[in-house]
Amino acid sequence: MADTHKEWLKELETASKAKQKSFIDSISSKLGRPRPMEKPAHPFRGAPDFWRSFEWSEEERIERFSANFKAAGGHVARLASYDDAKQFIVDKAAEMSAQYIIRQGQPELEAMNLEAAMPDAHISVWNTNQEENWRARAAEADFGVVVADYAVAYTGSITVLSAANKGRSVSLLPTVLFAIIPLKRLKTRLGEALINFDQAGRENLPAGIHFISGPSRSADIENDLTIGVHGPGVVYALFVG
Amino acid sequence: MSTASTKPSTVKERAGLALNDEFLRKAVKFTTERLRSGKKTASEEHGNWDDWRERGRQIRLHTIAHLDYYLNLFADNARANGVNVHFAETDVEAVKIALAIAERKQAKSIVKSKSMVTEELHLNHALEKIGVEAIETDLGEYIIQLAGETPSHIIIPAIHKNRYQIADLLSAEAGETLAPDTQILAGFVRKKLREKFLEADIGMTGCNFAIAETGSMVLFENEGNARMVSTVPKTQITLMGMERIIPSFEDLEVMATLLPRSATGQKLTVYMSGITGPRRTEDADGPDEMHIIIVDNGRSNQLGDPEFQELLNCIRCGACLNACPVYRHIGGHAYGGTYSGPIGAVLTPALKKDESQWDDIANASSLCGACYEACPVKIPLHDMLVYLRRRKVESGNGNLAEKVGMKGFSTLLGGSKRMRGVIRLGQLGQKLVERDGGIRIKLGPLKGWNTYRVTPSLPKQSFRDRWSTIQRETQAEGAVLDPALKARMEAVVAERKQGGGSKHGGHA
Numbered sequence: 001m002a003d004t005h006k007e008w009l010k011e012l013e014t015a016s017k018a019k020q021k022s023f024i025d026s027i028s029s030k031l032g033r034p035r036p037m038e039k040p041a042h043p044f045r046g047a048p049d050f051w052r053s054f055e056w057s058e059e060e061r062i063e064r065f066s067a068n069f070k071a072a073g074g075h076v077a078r079l080a081s082y083d084d085a086k087q088f089i090v091d092k093a094a095e096m097s098a099q100y101i102i103r104q105g106q107p108e109l110e111a112m113n114l115e116a117a118m119p120d121a122h123i124s125v126w127n128t129n130q131e132e133n134w135r136a137r138a139a140e141a142d143f144g145v146v147v148a149d150y151a152v153a154y155t156g157s158i159t160v161l162s163a164a165n166k167g168r169s170v171s172l173l174p175t176v177l178f179a180i181i182p183l184k185r186l187k188t189r190l191g192e193a194l195i196n197f198d199q200a201g202r203e204n205l206p207a208g209i210h211f212i213s214g215p216s217r218s219a220d221i222e223n224d225l226t227i228g229v230h231g232p233g234v235v236y237a238l239f240v241g
Numbered sequence: 242m243s244t245a246s247t248k249p250s251t252v253k254e255r256a257g258l259a260l261n262d263e264f265l266r267k268a269v270k271f272t273t274e275r276l277r278s279g280k281k282t283a284s285e286e287h288g289n290w291d292d293w294r295e296r297g298r299q300i301r302l303h304t305i306a307h308l309d310y311y312l313n314l315f316a317d318n319a320r321a322n323g324v325n326v327h328f329a330e331t332d333v334e335a336v337k338i339a340l341a342i343a344e345r346k347q348a349k350s351i352v353k354s355k356s357m358v359t360e361e362l363h364l365n366h367a368l369e370k371i372g373v374e375a376i377e378t379d380l381g382e383y384i385i386q387l388a389g390e391t392p393s394h395i396i397i398p399a400i401h402k403n404r405y406q407i408a409d410l411l412s413a414e415a416g417e418t419l420a421p422d423t424q425i426l427a428g429f430v431r432k433k434l435r436e437k438f439l440e441a442d443i444g445m446t447g448c449n450f451a452i453a454e455t456g457s458m459v460l461f462e463n464e465g466n467a468r469m470v471s472t473v474p475k476t477q478i479t480l481m482g483m484e485r486i487i488p489s490f491e492d493l494e495v496m497a498t499l500l501p502r503s504a505t506g507q508k509l510t511v512y513m514s515g516i517t518g519p520r521r522t523e524d525a526d527g528p529d530e531m532h533i534i535i536v537d538n539g540r541s542n543q544l545g546d547p548e549f550q551e552l553l554n555c556i557r558c559g560a561c562l563n564a565c566p567v568y569r570h571i572g573g574h575a576y577g578g579t580y581s582g583p584i585g586a587v588l589t590p591a592l593k594k595d596e597s598q599w600d601d602i603a604n605a606s607s608l609c610g611a612c613y614e615a616c617p618v619k620i621p622l623h624d625m626l627v628y629l630r631r632r633k634v635e636s637g638n639g640n641l642a643e644k645v646g647m648k649g650f651s652t653l654l655g656g657s658k659r660m661r662g663v664i665r666l667g668q669l670g671q672k673l674v675e676r677d678g679g680i681r682i683k684l685g686p687l688k689g690w691n692t693y694r695v696t697p698s699l700p701k702q703s704f705r706d707r708w709s710t711i712q713r714e715t716q717a718e719g720a721v722l723d724p725a726l727k728a729r730m731e732a733v734v735a736e737r738k739q740g741g742g743s744k745h746g747g748h749a
Contacts, residue, residue, distance in 0.1 A: 005345070009325060013325065019328040020313070020316055020328055023330070024312060024313045025309075026541065027309040027312065027541055028309040030544035030545045031309060035313070036310045040310055044296060044300055045488065045489065045491055045492060047491070047498075048292050048293065048296050050292070068508060134525040134526060139435070139439060155497075155509040156509075157509055162524060162527065164523035164525070167525055167526050168472045168526050168527060169473070172465060172468050172472060191494040194490040194493055195490065195491060197490040198490045202318050202322065202456055202517070205455055205457065206517065206521070207520055208472070208514065208517075209457075209514065209516075210468065210512060212511065213507075213508070213509045213510070213512075213513075216463070216511060217463050217464070217511055218427065218464050219397070220380040220381030220399055221381075221407055221426055222423070223271065223272055223275060223397075224423040226380075226423050226427040229464040230434065230468075231464065231511070232465075
């Protein structure tokens with residue numbers, strides 16, 4: 001069955017490649033010229049020039065990020081070390097009686113060792129064995145704990161990238177999300193995070209890149225703001241460093 | 242879709258229905274004003290808004306002008322990422338591909354995040370026919386799906402429903418009575434749809450932008466349902482309009498600056514996701530299999546058309562709906578197509594190249610230009626509406642009564658004698674219906690106008706009657722002109738004749 005499905009996909013691919021040629025050629029003909037084979041010059045690529053040199057100091061970045069993130073309904077704390085971040089999560093777990101926790105398998109979190117601080121909680125570490133149903137572990141979790149890859153002050157956003165040890169579900173399915181942000185990763189502009197993906201190139205991109213700017217929300221019922229519609233309803237951004 | 246057969250056929254009739262619905266009018270007005278003021282605040286706070294708009298316009302213009310190059314690059318890169326890429330020239334082809342995948346996967350249910358393209362294709366209906374349950378997971382879309390309706394706003398699809406109507410719909414689904422409280426209703430939907438996400442065979446998404454250089458697709462959303470749909474099920478199908486392309490992630494910064502601010506006044510939507518291919522072998526979540534269906538369905542007809550090519554620059558933010566005085570009064574359903582508001586009034590007919598199939602939606606605009614002012618990529622929608630009207634008339638599909646009226650008007654008023662006669666006739670005839678200097682009867686050709694206004698009566702003495710007296714008076718007064726002034730004016734006229742005078746601006 002698996003083989004026949006693969007064959008079927010292969011057939012679709014052959015058909016798609018043939019179709020691609022006529023589809024693209026038809027665009028060229030409607031544009032009234034032959035298809036360009038060289039990369040066209042794009043003089044307006046990216047943000048306007050005046051924007052590219054714009055940068056805030058570290059203190060201002062923290063201040064602006066916090067203001068934006070709080071305005072979107074999120075919470076922010078600035079902590080001196082990973083140990084303090086651990087204590088913060090342990091205290092919140094006690095406060096909210098959180099039992100189920102899922103965390104990424106990132107080295108920073110390994111070193112933080114929440115497991116030792118919370119011996120009674122069910123703590124799962126993403127993708128540590130092949131048999132586990134990891135989506136279900138994330139779906140049942142009260143807390144999800146991740147370390148952010150970037151953060152952007154101007155928009156109040158946390159960026160997380162997927163990998164074998166970094167599940168997309170961990171920042172999505174739990175009720176409460178804790179994102180630890182090493183201060184060095186906090187940028188001023190969105191472009192400072194995005195440029196890395198152009199520079200990395202297609203082959204090196206992860207399957208999922210997610211910018212998270214607060215708790216999940218909707219205003220679909222009479223414009224009344226509702227928090228936590230599908231994603232986490234409570235989000236903590238914890239600055240460390 | 243049971244409403245299709247009884248649907249009123251003209252914008253005027255549909256708008257009449259909307260105007261009778263007091264709640265709809267208030268809700269639409271409230272929401273659009275809120276979104277509009279949110280946009281105003283956000284764009285002012287950001288600063289240099291027109292520079293950003295111009296940048297956005299240039300990026301879109303460049304991409305569409307080289308769409309063959311960029312779309313081809315995107316398809317090659319997406320395929321290299323492990324995506325199954327498909328091309329569909331028509332709605333029928335796109336539906337066929339989506340159904341084939343669903344059948345092959347023996348799917349029982351599909352969870353969907355917001356996609357205007359799937360609305361355009363009526364895909365849910367087609368899936369239903371082959372026994373696949375298609376579940377909309379955006380809160381607003383879920384509500385209108387339960388109601389069996391279509392979205393009335395690009396960004397807030399259930400703008401026309403109040404919380405009591407929503408509570409009734411959700412209570413029927415829950416099998417118990419839910420209080421008309423936003424938190425309770427949203428809480429029920431969260432729980433209900435969680436189960437659906439986890440058991441669905443396929444996740445289906447739209448696509449806000451597709452990045453040519455990396456083959457990535459980008460989704461903007463606030464609820465997290467688009468992330469669910471593209472993370473949890475084993476198979477992902479993305480439907481994408483062929484013009485959604487931008488070259489790079491760098492360009493995405495400009496789009497991410499313009500889109501959320503224009504749509505809802507947010508600095509960024511809660512989630513912005515860039516998805517590059519299916520799950521990597523070593524990953525523990527994300528889809529195993531990913532399909533992207535690239536849909537034309539009339540879009541390419543705009544290419545090479547100087548009047549409409551810019552239509553493809555649209556980033557589907559909904560700002561023109563919120564700015565439009567007509568939309569604010571009649572709401573989205575009155576437009577009768579998938580896309581409503583000024584963009585819908587142009588896009589719906591433009592996607593159908595056959596003029597005879599156009600109905601009168603291009604007339605649902607006052608041509609005030611508020612849509613252009615609001616547009617983050619500066620699409621001249623008000624000009625396009627005029628082009629559409631012109632094309633419809635040129636192709637012989639204009640309004641017959643209007644044509645006859647115009648012809649009669651030109652015959653009657655084409656000669657001075659006939660015009661004098663008509664005015665005399667009017668001055669005599671109006672004596673029957675005139676009161677207090679105005680005509681108020683709502684009969685015949687005056688019905689439309691007099692329903693809301695009063696037609697002024699013709700004066701006893703017309704301008705033409707008075708002309709000979711006026712001429713005599715002005716000649717007597719203005720006989721002597723200051724010689725210096727006269728010389729200067731003559732010089733100006735002489736210069737203008739030589740083709741100069743451009744330094745004064747005026748008419749080019």
